[in-house]
Amino acid sequence: MAQPERSERKLRPAPLLFEPSEAAADPEHFFDLESIEDPRDLLARATELTLAFRAATDRAVEFQALAAAQLADPRRFDRLTPADIAERAEWTADYAKKMIEFGRELLRNGSQQ
Numbered sequence: 001m002a003q004p005e006r007s008e009r010k011l012r013p014a015p016l017l018f019e020p021s022e023a024a025a026d027p028e029h030f031f032d033l034e035s036i037e038d039p040r041d042l043l044a045r046a047t048e049l050t051l052a053f054r055a056a057t058d059r060a061v062e063f064q065a066l067a068a069a070q071l072a073d074p075r076r077f078d079r080l081t082p083a084d085i086a087e088r089a090e091w092t093a094d095y096a097k098k099m100i101e102f103g104r105e106l107l108r109n110g111s112q113q
Contacts, residue, residue: 062106064089068096069103 008017030043031049036042068089071080086096 007033065099065103066106067103068099069101069107 006008031045033042033046033049036045068085070076071085072082073079082096082100083093084095085091085100089096089099
């Protein structure tokens with residue numbers, strides 16, 4: 001996996017509607033898209049969801065990187081090695097090293113939450 005890149009353009013996510021447990025159990029059901037009959041409306045809503053999921057993914061990756069950098073901080077008495085972080089996050093060791101560096105960059109730039 002390549003090192004994640006920060007998007008300069010912040011996407012405004014579409015609201016993710018609550019999925020009742022009965023609907024979520026139905027493999028054909030996905031955010032009520034199957035009930036939209038007009039292809040224009042379907043394309044618009046599916047595009048909104050795609051953008052929302054991309055924005056959510058970008059933010060989640062940033063938080064993963066921040067956590068990895070914090071866990072690898074040599075000032076921590078309980079710091080983890082990149083291999084330990086890779087195991088916990090189900091990454092390769094190389095990807096863990098890249099994520100740790102990405103997280104350190106975010107911390108240096110004041111992007112922590």
